[in-house]
Amino acid sequence: MNWTPGLLNTLxxxxxxxxxxxxxxPPQASTTATDVDTxxxxxxxxxxxxxxxxxxAMFYFIFKYRRRAGVQAEKTASHSLALxxxxxxxxxxxxxxxxxxxxxxxxxxxxxxxxALEIKVxxxxxxxxxxxxxxxxDESLHVPVDRPVKLVxxxxxxxxxxxxPAFRLKKDVIPGRYTYAWFEATEPTPPGQEHIIFCAEYCxxxxxDMLSLCYVHEPGGFEKWLREASDFLSRMPPAxxxxxxxxxxxxxxxxxxxxxxxxxxxxxxxxxxxETMADGSTVRVDENYIVESIKDPKAxxxxxxxxxxPTYQGRIKDSEIDAIIQYIKQLSGIEPRLEPFDSEKxxxxxxxxx
Amino acid sequence: xxxxxxxxxxxxxxxxxxxTDSGSYLTASRGILSWLFTLDHKRIGIMYLVAxxxxxxxxxxxxxxxxxxxxxxxxTIMEADTYNRxxxxxxxxxxxxxxxxxxxxxxxxxxxxxxxxxxxxxxPRLNLCSFYLWVIGAGFAVYSLMTGxxxxxxxxxxxxxxxxxxxxxxxTTGAFILGFSSxxxxxxxxxxxxxxxPAAMGWFKxxxxxxxxxxxxxxxxxxxxxxxxxxxxxxxxxVMQIGIFDPALGGDPVLFQHFFWFYSHPAVxxxxxxxxxxxSELISVFSRKHIFGYKFxxxxxxxxxxxxxxxxGHHMFTAGPSALANMIFSxxxxxxxxxxxxxxxxxxxxxxxxxxxxxxxxxYALAFIILFxxxxxxxxxxxxxxxxxxxxxxxxxxxxxHYVMMGxxxxxxxxxxxxxxxxMTGKMYSExxxxxxxGFIFVGFNVTFFTQFVLxxxxxxxxxxxxxEEFTFLHxxxxxxxxxxxxxxxxxxxxxVHSLFRGRKAAANPWGGATLEWYTSSPPPLENFLKxxxxxxxxxxxxxxxxxxxxxxxxxxxxAGEEQTATAH
Numbered sequence: 001m002n003w004t005p006g007l008l009n010t011l012x013x014x015x016x017x018x019x020x021x022x023x024x025x026p027p028q029a030s031t032t033a034t035d036v037d038t039x040x041x042x043x044x045x046x047x048x049x050x051x052x053x054x055x056x057a058m059f060y061f062i063f064k065y066r067r068r069a070g071v072q073a074e075k076t077a078s079h080s081l082a083l084x085x086x087x088x089x090x091x092x093x094x095x096x097x098x099x100x101x102x103x104x105x106x107x108x109x110x111x112x113x114x115x116a117l118e119i120k121v122x123x124x125x126x127x128x129x130x131x132x133x134x135x136x137x138d139e140s141l142h143v144p145v146d147r148p149v150k151l152v153x154x155x156x157x158x159x160x161x162x163x164x165p166a167f168r169l170k171k172d173v174i175p176g177r178y179t180y181a182w183f184e185a186t187e188p189t190p191p192g193q194e195h196i197i198f199c200a201e202y203c204x205x206x207x208x209d210m211l212s213l214c215y216v217h218e219p220g221g222f223e224k225w226l227r228e229a230s231d232f233l234s235r236m237p238p239a240x241x242x243x244x245x246x247x248x249x250x251x252x253x254x255x256x257x258x259x260x261x262x263x264x265x266x267x268x269x270x271x272x273x274x275e276t277m278a279d280g281s282t283v284r285v286d287e288n289y290i291v292e293s294i295k296d297p298k299a300x301x302x303x304x305x306x307x308x309x310p311t312y313q314g315r316i317k318d319s320e321i322d323a324i325i326q327y328i329k330q331l332s333g334i335e336p337r338l339e340p341f342d343s344e345k346x347x348x349x350x351x352x353x354x
Numbered sequence: 355x356x357x358x359x360x361x362x363x364x365x366x367x368x369x370x371x372x373x374t375d376s377g378s379y380l381t382a383s384r385g386i387l388s389w390l391f392t393l394d395h396k397r398i399g400i401m402y403l404v405a406x407x408x409x410x411x412x413x414x415x416x417x418x419x420x421x422x423x424x425x426x427x428x429x430t431i432m433e434a435d436t437y438n439r440x441x442x443x444x445x446x447x448x449x450x451x452x453x454x455x456x457x458x459x460x461x462x463x464x465x466x467x468x469x470x471x472x473x474x475x476x477x478p479r480l481n482l483c484s485f486y487l488w489v490i491g492a493g494f495a496v497y498s499l500m501t502g503x504x505x506x507x508x509x510x511x512x513x514x515x516x517x518x519x520x521x522x523x524x525x526t527t528g529a530f531i532l533g534f535s536s537x538x539x540x541x542x543x544x545x546x547x548x549x550x551x552p553a554a555m556g557w558f559k560x561x562x563x564x565x566x567x568x569x570x571x572x573x574x575x576x577x578x579x580x581x582x583x584x585x586x587x588x589x590x591x592x593v594m595q596i597g598i599f600d601p602a603l604g605g606d607p608v609l610f611q612h613f614f615w616f617y618s619h620p621a622v623x624x625x626x627x628x629x630x631x632x633x634s635e636l637i638s639v640f641s642r643k644h645i646f647g648y649k650f651x652x653x654x655x656x657x658x659x660x661x662x663x664x665x666x667g668h669h670m671f672t673a674g675p676s677a678l679a680n681m682i683f684s685x686x687x688x689x690x691x692x693x694x695x696x697x698x699x700x701x702x703x704x705x706x707x708x709x710x711x712x713x714x715x716x717x718y719a720l721a722f723i724i725l726f727x728x729x730x731x732x733x734x735x736x737x738x739x740x741x742x743x744x745x746x747x748x749x750x751x752x753x754x755x756h757y758v759m760m761g762x763x764x765x766x767x768x769x770x771x772x773x774x775x776x777x778m779t780g781k782m783y784s785e786x787x788x789x790x791x792x793g794f795i796f797v798g799f800n801v802t803f804f805t806q807f808v809l810x811x812x813x814x815x816x817x818x819x820x821x822x823e824e825f826t827f828l829h830x831x832x833x834x835x836x837x838x839x840x841x842x843x844x845x846x847x848x849x850x851v852h853s854l855f856r857g858r859k860a861a862a863n864p865w866g867g868a869t870l871e872w873y874t875s876s877p878p879p880l881e882n883f884l885k886x887x888x889x890x891x892x893x894x895x896x897x898x899x900x901x902x903x904x905x906x907x908x909x910x911x912x913x914a915g916e917e918q919t920a921t922a923h
């Protein structure tokens with residue numbers, strides 16, 4: 001990691017060895033953040049020096065050589081090769097140093113260690129999904145502390161950009177190819193102080209709401225979290241698990257839960273409803289119709305909608321479909337709730353996502 | 355240089371007709387048609403100026419809408435979709451309709467032929483054609499505004515721009531047509547500088563603004579066609595569903611970014627080079643000092659024009675090109691910073707031991723040096739790979755390019771506008787209000803955009819309608835700055851408009867300039883000069899005297915020294 005020339009490192013580390021937010025920078029939470037900040041403050045120091053030099057000289061000249069009656073400008077040489085070379089070569093050397101520091105730092109930031117934990121990232125308008133080893137998908141990024149994490153990222157629509165300021169990490173997420181990023185978090189995040197994740201490449205209406213959080217777990221905490229989270233089907237009431245599946249499978253992109261129109265029919269009060277199909281026939285929405293619509297969505301399309309839903313055959317387990325059916329029933333207000341369940345909170349979560 | 359041995363298009367032959375006629379180009383003919391069908395470069399320049407200032411006004415309105423919306427997180431005065439259209443229009447109008455044509459087409463058109471003692475550009479009809487292409491292109495932009503707007507950002511990144519259902523096609527068609535306007539102007543300037551320059555004016559006796567405009571024209575001709583091709587491909591993809599950029603059709607979205615920045619990065623130099631040329635003139639004139647390091651300033655313009663073609667990849671450091679490509683682009687990027695630094699140091703050396711006066715144009719020129727220094731130095735953070743990864747696509751970038759584009763080019767445009775205003779209109783504006791306006795603009799600008807450096811380095815991404823609470827104060831500060839700047843611009847506009855009606859009559863040479871435009875009356879006659887101007891060192895002010903009664907600088911007769919007249923070759 002020691003990629004700066006030794007002297008510079010010593011000089012700069014005094015300034016940058018602070019983990020907290022500073023006037024210029026957000027908190028440092030990854031192993032490479034210090035490197036980035038070192039370079040930032042090195043360039044900053046040079047910039048302040050040259051700015052003071054230029055503007056200082058300018059104001060000094062404005063004052064010293066201000067126009068006075070009867071005083072002519074003094075004739076001085078109008079060119080000097082020595083001067084020109086001086087102010088060509090010194091800046092040239094300095095920018096080459098900056099270039100070198102920037103490049104070596106970048107190589108560290110873009111070369112993931114071989115033992116990195118791999119997490120898949122899917123960017124889609126307008127949310128991030130994180131797929132963990134074992135196939136569990138969550139809307140937040142959970143990582144262990146002090147362990148390199150490699151993000152393998154793809155987009156399912158337009159270009160997005162994964163940006164975690166606290167890690168100084170940014171990488172575009174591009175449809176049609178994989179891109180990669182890595183980091184190693186240095187401190188567990190206390191509750192409520194998780195690192196914010198932005199989308200940094202403009203992607204349309206809710207671009208600025210395409211946010212997520214990164215939880216850094218204490219040693220052992222990540223594995224425990226993943227075990228419990230993956231097991232949500234058996235832990236949660238079926239309708240609540242269904243609501244979660246509804247989110248991570250991006251159903252909400254087309255199907256509203258509050259009756260508003262979307263690219264697909266709303267699921268509010270859908271269960272038990274008589275729907276007219278595109279071919280004129282009618283179908284009552286029941287368990288079998290829902291299963292068919294998830295596995296073979298183009299078989300029976302409700303009149304007035306395009307057959308654009310992708311199939312989930314093989315991507316979703318039957319037990320998960322059960323949970324989704326429970327959720328749709330709940331949205332239709334027909335299933336008596338046997339377990340204590342805070343419905344107000346659940347519906348708040350949904351609204352926050354729209 | 356044999357190419358310049360061509361005779362000047364004989365101003366002497368026609369000069370006699372005007373000897374008894376004190377009429378200027380403004381009064382040479384009357385009626386709206388005499389303007390709409392004029393072939394006079396000065397009138398075309400004025401029409402460009404009016405059109406460009408109107409675009410600036412429009413773009414400014416959108417800027418104020420953006421800043422006002424960002425007073426609070428979430429909706430303040432509009433919804434997200436509206437906001438996305440507003441920032442797209444702000445960018446597209448400011449870039450394509452204001453900054454790119456600003457200095458070359460408006461000020462350059464007016465001043466370039468006069469500076470070389472010619473009576474017009476080489477191809478006056480092409481010049482008029484380029485103006486009308488601009489009008490048509492701008493019309494497409496306005497049309498798309500009426501039909502619902504475009505929300506892609508001014509960069510039109512694919513695949514978003516091929517999927518969104520707003521009127522991308524009409525806007526890109528507009529940009530395509532505007533490209534031709536730009537190419538025609540560039541061609542005209544190159545030919546004019548080569549062919550219509552008097553023999554006595556060698557390359558190194560040209561005012562530095564002409565070097566800058568020449569370098570700009572080279573970029574306009576070489577880079578703009580690539581933009582045209584790119585936009586056509588975009589339209590082809592949308593209309594015919596041929597996969598070029600859209601991965602859903604088998605295209606590559608990053609290819610678009612390469613094409614786009616292959617034009618748009620050199621275009622940054624189309625914007626800044628003429629500004630640097632203006633500053634080179636002004637610093638010398640208002641310091642009453644010979645420009646320092648003429649050849650280095652001239653060559654650095656050419657160097658910037660050529661190196662500017664090799665750095666487009668630095669817009670895409672996070673888009674996933676190989677580490678090798680990133681390394682090369684980062685290294686080349688730093689090479690462009692050197693010629694810019696050379697210019698700044700030479701301007702300072704010019705002021706050394708000068709006789710510096712602070713008239714309004716000089717205030718703007720000095721503001722330019724300060725703001726351009728900040729804009730240039732913050733570019734170092736973005737050229738370096740490790741820091742760019744963090745700062746890319748944040749407000750740090752927004753602040754950086756506003757310091758260069760607005761603090762640089764727009765301030766230089768205002769400097770040039772105030773400097774040549776007496777020549778264009780024949781009227782002097784109020785120095786007092788001119789300086790007050792400059793002060794408001796300078797302070798407002800820094801409050802608006804310096805704040806955004808801090809926002810950006812803390813991670814505030816650009817093109818965000820909504821933002822987290824933490825950023826509220828800085829956003830509000832930035833908005834207040836934009837209001838201060840607006841006050842300055844309104845005072846500036848008021849001062850200039852007032853001068854048209856109530857301004858003192860301008861003398862031929864109110865500032866003490868030594869370039870040829872100051873040898874003819876203000877405003878100039880139809881064919882620019884009644885008698886051939888002397889060709890001399892454009893930065894030699896020795897022997898120039900000031901007449902306080904007429905507020906005019908002049909050369910006492912007999913001090914013709916090494917003067918040669920334009921036709922004496």
